[in-house]
Amino acid sequence: MGRGRAKAKQTKVARQLKYTNHHIDYDRLREELGADSRGAEEISPPSASEQESERAQ
Template sequence: MGRGRAKAKQTKVARDLKYRTHETDFGALAQELHGSKSDTEPSAPEEGDDEWAGYQDPRSD
């Protein structure tokens, strides 16, 4: 028991996805798929910056 509700919900979601009209930004999708460079990529740390400078090994006590 309970499988009927899950299947009905899946069917409802699938039908909604199939028939709903979506505003798709194909330009952004193409950039994401092709891996083009953008400002959202994390920058590399500068030479003087140490990412682990504040880390203290808990086993060293």
């Protein structure tokens, strides 16, 4: 017994997380994390010659 309050609180928190509008400012987050100014889509994967040079080291 005694689980009723804990379960009710967990349900309340879960509902708040599910139905609350979460606005995320991705530009501000990127600045705080110190990410590069280029977007993730603009970064190209390493070419085959770059990969081979990395393996040789």
